Amino acid sequence: MSEFRQNPISKHWVLIAPNRAKRPEDYKTRSVMEGLPELDHKCVFCPGNEAQNTELYRFPYGKNWEVRIIPNKFAALEHTALYRHKGFYVSHSGDGDHEVIVTRKHNEPVALQSIATVELSLETFIERINLLTGHPELAYVQIFHNHGREAGASLVHPHYQLIATPIVPPHVHDEIMGCYHYYQHNHTCIYCDIIKEELEVKDRVVYESEHFVVLSAYASRKPFETWILPKKHGARFEDISKEELRHLSFVLKVMLGQLYTKLSDPPLNFYIHTMPLKKQQSDHRHSVQEEKAYHWHLVIFPRLTIWAGFEYATGIPINPIPPEITAQFLRGDNP
Amino acid sequence: MSEFRQNPISKHWVLIAPNRAKRPEDYKTRSVMEGLPELDHKCVFCPGNEAQNTELYRFPYGKNWEVRIIPNKFAALEHTALYRHKGFYVSHSGDGDHEVIVTRKHNEPVALQSIATVELSLETFIERINLLTGHPELAYVQIFHNHGREAGASLVHPHYQLIATPIVPPHVHDEIMGCYHYYQHNHTCIYCDIIKEELEVKDRVVYESEHFVVLSAYASRKPFETWILPKKHGARFEDISKEELRHLSFVLKVMLGQLYTKLSDPPLNFYIHTMPLKKQQSDHRHSVQEEKAYHWHLVIFPRLTIWAGFEYATGIPINPIPPEITAQFLRGDNP
Numbered sequence: 001m002s003e004f005r006q007n008p009i010s011k012h013w014v015l016i017a018p019n020r021a022k023r024p025e026d027y028k029t030r031s032v033m034e035g036l037p038e039l040d041h042k043c044v045f046c047p048g049n050e051a052q053n054t055e056l057y058r059f060p061y062g063k064n065w066e067v068r069i070i071p072n073k074f075a076a077l078e079h080t081a082l083y084r085h086k087g088f089y090v091s092h093s094g095d096g097d098h099e100v101i102v103t104r105k106h107n108e109p110v111a112l113q114s115i116a117t118v119e120l121s122l123e124t125f126i127e128r129i130n131l132l133t134g135h136p137e138l139a140y141v142q143i144f145h146n147h148g149r150e151a152g153a154s155l156v157h158p159h160y161q162l163i164a165t166p167i168v169p170p171h172v173h174d175e176i177m178g179c180y181h182y183y184q185h186n187h188t189c190i191y192c193d194i195i196k197e198e199l200e201v202k203d204r205v206v207y208e209s210e211h212f213v214v215l216s217a218y219a220s221r222k223p224f225e226t227w228i229l230p231k232k233h234g235a236r237f238e239d240i241s242k243e244e245l246r247h248l249s250f251v252l253k254v255m256l257g258q259l260y261t262k263l264s265d266p267p268l269n270f271y272i273h274t275m276p277l278k279k280q281q282s283d284h285r286h287s288v289q290e291e292k293a294y295h296w297h298l299v300i301f302p303r304l305t306i307w308a309g310f311e312y313a314t315g316i317p318i319n320p321i322p323p324e325i326t327a328q329f330l331r332g333d334n335p
Numbered sequence: 336m337s338e339f340r341q342n343p344i345s346k347h348w349v350l351i352a353p354n355r356a357k358r359p360e361d362y363k364t365r366s367v368m369e370g371l372p373e374l375d376h377k378c379v380f381c382p383g384n385e386a387q388n389t390e391l392y393r394f395p396y397g398k399n400w401e402v403r404i405i406p407n408k409f410a411a412l413e414h415t416a417l418y419r420h421k422g423f424y425v426s427h428s429g430d431g432d433h434e435v436i437v438t439r440k441h442n443e444p445v446a447l448q449s450i451a452t453v454e455l456s457l458e459t460f461i462e463r464i465n466l467l468t469g470h471p472e473l474a475y476v477q478i479f480h481n482h483g484r485e486a487g488a489s490l491v492h493p494h495y496q497l498i499a500t501p502i503v504p505p506h507v508h509d510e511i512m513g514c515y516h517y518y519q520h521n522h523t524c525i526y527c528d529i530i531k532e533e534l535e536v537k538d539r540v541v542y543e544s545e546h547f548v549v550l551s552a553y554a555s556r557k558p559f560e561t562w563i564l565p566k567k568h569g570a571r572f573e574d575i576s577k578e579e580l581r582h583l584s585f586v587l588k589v590m591l592g593q594l595y596t597k598l599s600d601p602p603l604n605f606y607i608h609t610m611p612l613k614k615q616q617s618d619h620r621h622s623v624q625e626e627k628a629y630h631w632h633l634v635i636f637p638r639l640t641i642w643a644g645f646e647y648a649t650g651i652p653i654n655p656i657p658p659e660i661t662a663q664f665l666r667g668d669n670p
Binding site for chain 1: 336337338339340341343347348350351352410411412423424425426427428429477479480481484485486487488496498500501502504505506507509528529532553554556604605606608634636641642643644645646647648649650651653
C-alpha cells in the first residue's frame with residue numbers, strides 16, 4: 001500500500017509506492033569501474049597529465065600526490081562582475097567558484113579507497129571551505145560527488161566537485177528554516193530528535209557508531225537514499241573534530257562499500273549540507289538561532305530510478321521501495 | 336557567462352551555465368519509435384489485447400476505439416481507507432486514482448498523431464477531471480505524458496497518465512501562492528503579464544497563435560523547457576472552450592512536432608497545471624482570490640541532460656543552454 005510521507009525538516013513530500021514486482025536486490029546494476037586500469041594515459045585527471053590543467057592545490061607535494069584540486073574546465077560559475085537584473089525578471093550573475101578535487105587512482109571509486117584517502121579528501125573539503133569563508137560575494141559552498149553516468153558523472157576518474165554560490169541554495173534554506181522553526185517550538189534540534197526517534201524505532205537504522213548514525217531516510221526521494229548524521233550536534237561540517245573526521249571517513253567508506261557490494265556499484269551522488277559561509281550569514285537577523293538550530297549531515301543519493309512527468313509536474317518524487325526495506329537489506333538482516 | 340535566474344511565479348532558482356562546447360543541434364537524439372510496427376501483438380495497450388486489462392472507458396465505442404482508459408497496473412495510488420500517521424513523522428495514506436489513457440497506434444507518438452486524436456485525448460482529460468471533481472478525498476488531478484525511457488516511460492506504446500492525489504502538489508501550491516501574492520500586489524495576473532512582457536521582448540517566443548503563446552521558459556530547468564500559455568486568462572484547464580481546445584491540440588502537436596523533427600524525437604514529459612479540484616479548494620480561505628489569480632498552462636519538459644549531485648543537493652538545476660538560444664533554434668531563425 002502506498003503512502004505519502006513528509007520530510008520533517010524541509011516539509012517536502014514523497015510518495016512511497018511499493019512496486020510488488022521488485023525487491024531490493026532487483027536494483028543491482030553493473031560496475032562502471034570494472035576492467036579499468038589504475039592509470040589511463042588519456043585521462044586528464046591521471047598522474048602524468050598534471051600539465052593539462054591549472055593546479056590550485058596538491059597534497060602531498062611532489063610527484064606522489066594523493067589529492068589535487070583544479071578549476072572545473074566547464075565551470076558553471078566564474079568570478080565575474082556582480083550584477084542583478086532589474087527588469088521584469090530577477091536574475092543574479094553566476095559568480096562563484098567551481099573546483100574539482102581529484103584522487104589519484106583512475107579505477108578506485110571512493111567505496112574502494114583507503115580510509116586514509118577518504119580522510120584526506122574530507123580534510124581538503126574543510127580547508128577549501130575555510131579558504132572561501134569571508135569572500136564577500138559567496139554565500140554557500142556545496143561539495144558533492146557524482147559516480148556513474150546516470151548520476152551525472154561525465155568523467156570516470158573519481159573526483160569531487162565544489163561549487164561556491166552567491167545565493168543560499170533553496171534546499172539548504174528550507175532545512176535551516178525547518179530546523180529554526182522546530183527549535184523555536186521545541187527548544188531542541190530536529191536532527192537530534194530524529195536520531196533519538198530512529199534509534200528507538202530501529203526500522204530505518206542501517207548502522208550506528210560512536211559518533212554517527214546512518215539511516216535509510218524516512219521520506220526517501222529515491223531507493224536507498226541514505227543519511228549519515230553526526231551524533232554530536234553542530235551546524236558546520238568544517239568545525240568537526242579530527243576524531244569525528246576520522247570516524248566519518250570510516251562510516252562513509254563502509255556505507256559506500258555496502259552499496260557497492262550489495263548493488264554492484266550503483267550510480268550515485270553524495271553531498272554535504274552545512275551552514276552558509278560565516279560572513280554572509282551574519283547579515284541575517286536569525287543567524288545566531290539558526291546556527292544553534294542547524295545540524296550538518298551527509299546524504300548518499302543512489303540513482304536507480306528515473307523521475308517521470310509526475311515528479312517534475314508535482315514536486316512529489318515517487319519512490320517504489322520503502323526505506324524500512326532498504327535499511328534491512330543494507331543491514332543484512334534475515335527477512 | 337553564467338546567470339542565476341528566478342522563476343517569477345514559484346520563485347525557484349536555476350543556473351543557466353552555457354557550455355560553449357554545445358549548440359542546440361548537439362542535443363539531437365535518436366527516435367525510440369523508429370522501426371516499430373503500428374500494431375504489436377505482445378503489447379498490452381494494443382488493439383486485440385483489450386481483455387488483458389480492466390477498462391474504465393473507450394471512445395468511440397466498439398472495436399475501432401481511438402482512446403481507452405485503464406487503471407495503472409502498478410498504481411502509485413489506490414482507493415484505500417484514509418489515515419494519517421500521528422507519531423513523530425507526518426504521513427498520509429496514498430489514496431487516489433492512477434489511470435492510463437491509451438491512444439490506438441503502437442508506433443505513433445503524440446508528435447505524429449492527427450490533430451483530431453490529440454483533441455480527443457485532451458477532451459478525455461477534461462471528462463476525467465470533471466468525473467473526479469467532488470470526490471471528497473481528492474485534492475488534485477495531475478495529467479502527464481512520458482515519452483522515451485530517459486523520461487520515465489516504461490512502455491513504448493503512446494499513453495498519458497492521470498494521477499489524482501489527496502494533497503495539492505507542492506509545485507502547484509507554489510505557483511498558486513506566487514500568482515496570489517502577485518495579484519494582491521499588482522491587481523493583475525503574473526502569467527498574463529509574462530505573456531505581455533515576452534511578446535514585447537520576443538527573445539523567448541517560439542510561437543504565437545490567436546489563443547496561445549509558446550515560450551522557451553525564462554528560468555528553464557532543462558534545455559528546451561517549453562511553456563504553452565493560453566492568452567485568455569483562466570484558472571482551470573477543464574473550463575476552456577471547444578475552440579480553445581481545438582487550438583491547443585494544434586499548438587501542442589506543432590510544438591511536439593518541432594521538437595521531434597529538430598531534435599530527432601527527444602525523450603520528454605509534458606504536463607498540465609490547473610487549479611485543485613473545486614470541492615477541496617472551497618475549504619481554503621483564499622479560494623476565490625486564488626481562482627482569480629491563477630492561470631492554467633501546459634509545460635513540455637524534454638529530458639536531454641541529467642541532473643547531478645549539485646541539483647539534488649541544492650535544488651538549483653544547472654541548465655547548459657539559455658532559453659533565448661533554444662527559442663531561436665525552434666523558431667528556425669537564422670543565427
